[in-house]
Amino acid sequence: MKDKKDNNPIPQEIRFAALAVDIVCFRVADGDLEVLLGKVATDNNKYKGWWAHVGGLVQIDETAEQAVDRLLSDKAGINKIYKEQLYTFSAINRDPRGRVVSVAYIALTDGTNTQDLAKARVETVWKRVGSLPKLAYDHDEIIRVAIERLRSKIMYTDIARYFMPKEFTLSELQKVYEAVTGEGVDKRNFRKRIIALGILKDTRRTIKKGVMRPASLYTFK
Template sequence: MTGLATDVVVFTIRDQCLRVLLVRRSGEPFAGRWALPGGMVPADEALDDCANRMLGEKTGVRGVYLEQLYSFGAPRRDPRGRVVSVSYYALVPPERIAPFADGDDQLAWMPAGALPELAFDHRDIVELAHRRLAAKLDYSNIALQFMGERFTLSELQSVYETILGEPLDKRNFRKRVRNLPCIEDTGEWFRAGKHRPARLFRVTRSDRVEIIK
């Protein structure tokens, strides 16, 4: 058997933890083990179309940011034969995760840093996707893909810190992101308990990941 497949690393942030969406395999090989959503590519379907379709069919995730990551082609990565996987990663805002994963024992959002044993070489794919995402924070606005309609700069900083796994200097962070052309002050304020009100911002071009450095 020789074939071409796509696999997708779906990231979200929940409870200040970067999480990956996994699917429990129902058949061999690796029956019962967790894996990334994906599957074989038909001869008449483009790679990007296949990745989007598989993502929607297996998880319900549609209309999110999706980027091609890398091709994994070790000869024995699939015990059934030679299968090359073109991997992708997708980013999902937290408010969109409940409808398709919570309460389903065949889907699970698991911490990216504490994954169970995965099928195939899917752990390697997740680790590379995490490194790619962290690297792109330095020169693009990709973190905005995790934000809701309105957000505070503290919430945005928390996204950066969660992905990087380290704290950032508040003053330097705010100086950098407030100059981004793709976010704007809404003129509204967020008030939580006794804390000082925080300005609310919104993304002006949420469908685009842009180079900012």
């Protein structure tokens, strides 16, 4: 992709920075909030072999959003995912290779996501946010901000929906809230509140897992 013709009329001398995106991609699996990490593979990079958020350079003919979709697909085999812009990090030495300004995004996917690992061009792993290694670049800082934002938004929006598969039980939804906030909630109060919001639809069908009473299945409206 670097062979694209540079037909940008902006003078070269003021184009000092490379523009990148970094994607903090979350899921909830087995009651744990997890984040997608990719192994740094570029040579001449003191962080080679470290774990980092998936990301890369924005190209001349795409927006930051388009770069996010492309990089998630190419590097991690993840497609059609919910995303929102998080923050832009412009510290001068955040990348030891030179001035790189990064627009960070949060992305959410459901725990049963279909990651096309055949397409993924980077070694990736899902790590619980409670036990992360030291990350490359300023990615520790980025994920700190991302978790803070995610915890705050799950309280007053319905973003939890992007963690859920099409159909789910109320217990599963509750586990997602608890995994994100890190705190347990009362089952009756949770169900009352979430039903009162009017964002769920009862499918009138049930699912049975193991030796127990079947649970009602819901979808988001």
